[in-house]
Amino acid sequence: EIALNVTPTHTVRAVTPGPEALSLVIRPATGLWSGSFVHPVTRRRVPVSGVIFHKTSRGDGFLLGPSQSGPASLTPRSEG
Numbered sequence: 169e170i171a172l173n174v175t176p177t178h179t180v181r182a183v184t185p186g187p188e189a190l191s192l193v194i195r196p197a198t199g200l201w202s203g204s205f206v207h208p209v210t211r212r213r214v215p216v217s218g219v220i221f222h223k224t225s226r227g228d229g230f231l232l233g234p235s236q237s238g239p240a241s242l243t244p245r246s247e248g
Contacts (some may be wrong), residue, residue, distance in 0.1 A: 171245070189213075194220065201227055202240065216240045 170190060171183040180192035180203070183213055192203035202217035210233075218229015227242030 169203070172242070192216070199227075202227065205231075208226065210234075 170186070170188070170245050172180050172190075172192070173196060174180055178194045178196055180190075180194060180201070182188075182190050189207045190203065190205045192201055194201045196215065199220040199222065200217070201220060201246070202215070204213045204215050206223055206226045209215050212234070214231050214233050216229060216231040220227040220242065229240045229242075231238050231240050
């Protein structure tokens with residue numbers, strides 16, 4: 169889990185950048201998001217993409233590695 173902030177230009181930045189070098193962009197008109205991160209074992213960049221659902225403010229998607237795939241999600245921070 170990585171805490172993220174969204175900039176006014178819809179670029180997503182890690183609150184505390186780490187070795188995964190996460191890079192994401194959100195397209196507000198469509199709700200689509202995409203980017204990549206550095207895999208901790210292979211040290212290769214892995215693409216990730218998905219969509220944010222307006223009613224739930226949750227984003228679900230997937231990542232595709234060279235031999236495996238997996239789920240990816242963006243969830244709003246809990247207030248309080």
